[in-house]
Amino acid sequence: MTAPALRPDLARIANWIAPGTHVLDLGCGDGELLAWLGRQKQVSGYGVEIDMDSVIAATARGVSVIHRDLEGGLADFGDNSFDYVVLSLTIQSMKHIELILDEMLRVAHTGIVTFPNFGYWENRWQLAQGRMPVSETIPYQWYNTPNIHLCTINDFADLITQRGGQISTQMVLHKGERIEFLPNLRGSLALVRFERSGRNAK
């Protein structure tokens, strides 16, 4: 059976993950990333997911998944118990951003976060016209959006540094393609990889 192609942002994340490592995927959904990593890169690990239908879908793929709410932190997981911890397209809808970033820095050496880049020009343009932005990566109206903590790639960089992380790679995509020129303006989806920095900023 040939492996089905990964969603473009997940494919970029998968590229950042070394074979044979141990990965925690927060908000793993139907387990697409972990299933692919397990098959293609002999990666082990767990997903964490709050939605029962997604837990069942991940189980059907053979992914180990823990049903729980990320807002409570990651107390089930020990310090440094993973090589990577991934939080993909979830942070913008979470309440306790500082807690989850601290927890990510605690449980793994390397963190990977992806989020819709609020600095994307279409968002800026719609705001300039006096409207809340609605775009491909933020497809909701202001009154029904689950997104309560939107940020730009610069904002995220400031916060992760403040929490004791150090960005090692960042990348901005639009429609699955990497944007090299003016990324915070032209890219709608941000991917950030960070390591725990030596100094503790907390």
Next chain:
Amino acid sequence: MIHQEHSVGLVRAQRAEFDTPLALQGGAVLPSYELVFETYGTLNAARSNAILICHALSGSHHVAGRYTPEDKYPGWWDNMVGPGKPIDTNRFFVVGVNNLGGCHGSTGPASINPQTGKPWGSQFPVVVVNDWVHAQARLADRLGIDRWAAVIGGSLGGMQALRWSVTFPHRVRHSLVIASAPKLSAQNIAFNDVARNAILNDPNFHGGDYYAHGTSPKYGLRLARMLGHITYLSDEGMGGKFGRQLTGNEYGFGFGSEFEVESYLRYQGDRFADVFDANTYLLMTKALDYFDPARHFGGSLPAALAETDARFLVVSFTSDWRFSPERSRDIVRALLAAKKHVTYAEIESVHGHDGFLMTDEPYVRLMDAYLKRVAEEVNP
């Protein structure tokens, strides 16, 4: 013949005799014993598709199907076991066994002690979960099963599924631990103690040797069951089922059974006390209380689980307060610390501890999804 869809149909119990003495954890030795069991489905050529179903306090080897077309009720987990059901008998060879000390046919307190020619009664040794696992392993040997595709159980059955992975770390591919706990809390032991007291203080108990008196401590057993039953349901579930409904129209201003819930509990208690053995009830509750696989590993559950190559599915039910989700999360935390494969789900349910016997839709779908992967693994 019953051709009910998704039913294993008519089944019959089998019996296995064991002459090799079994040394029990409590120090006693059972010189010989019998286990009564049932099987459904077909063992494949590689002998890799066998599933052991472990029963809880009041269960038995009669897991699925009926003995006669007239049987009012099928086996206790018929909604989960059968052709096309999550524990799919088209793909798995399923074994149900009555545990030692039971009262459904395996050697227990009501059996004849070969040394005295009388029922064991008070002389039947206290057995623990690990003793059951050892006895089950001998049955597995007898059936030619080196490694179970899965060991599955709810509540006390889940403790056996967990214990299998500790005692025989390489004989279990998957351990499904449902509505269970790594050890009982003080509150839980306390409930068991009240239940035991009800039996021990029944005038017909006769120190456990009531068989010789042609009687049994039915009243105590009935109370024990009524108490247990309350703890197996949730407040919400009970409220939804009975509320404050009266069996009659008005309050009677007396102490008789007036509320629907009273009448239900009394009926359940009576029905249970008619068919279950009080000594077995004592033994089962003691096995629950003693269960603590971490105890011999310096109190560390991750250490107890370190050796196993089993993968785990741990399931709890939101309204279960007798074996709360927090106890299941204790198991999950230990498995994560031991870096084992584990999937955990907390099923939204109003059914309390009894949830593991019910068919809440996400629960059934989860079991189905998990066991389909197991089936693919063992039936290549």
